[in-house]
Amino acid sequence: MYAIVKTGGKQFKVAPGDQIAVEKLFEQPGETVLLTEVVLISDETGTKVGTPFVAGASVKAKVVEHGKARKIVVFKYKSKKNYHKKQGHRQPFTKLQIESIQE
Numbered sequence: 001m002y003a004i005v006k007t008g009g010k011q012f013k014v015a016p017g018d019q020i021a022v023e024k025l026f027e028q029p030g031e032t033v034l035l036t037e038v039v040l041i042s043d044e045t046g047t048k049v050g051t052p053f054v055a056g057a058s059v060k061a062k063v064v065e066h067g068k069a070r071k072i073v074v075f076k077y078k079s080k081k082n083y084h085k086k087q088g089h090r091q092p093f094t095k096l097q098i099e100s101i102q103e
Helices: none
Strands: 002-007 011-013 019-023 032-035 038-043 046-049 058-068 074-079 083-089 093-103
Touching: 011 019
Parallel strands: none
Antiparallel strands: 002 011, 002 038, 019 093, 032 058, 038 046, 058 093, 074 083
């Protein structure tokens, strides 16, 4: 059984037991999160596709930890103008452990 959920503007394929890194959520580690924007559910009986979301479906997940992704370098440069600017960015994320999928 798996589902496709939407959170933080992105879609993730999840199954019970999976760990995913999503955009930062405000829940603390150990708390439970209910993801209600389920786009698709597939199991042994068939596949349900939402329009845009599957009615009554949700995914229960537990917050494992918060963190920051690897640093990316943003380098701006204009030729012949003696302009260059170096800047770094680390995107915050929340790691979720998928517990169950409810239809």
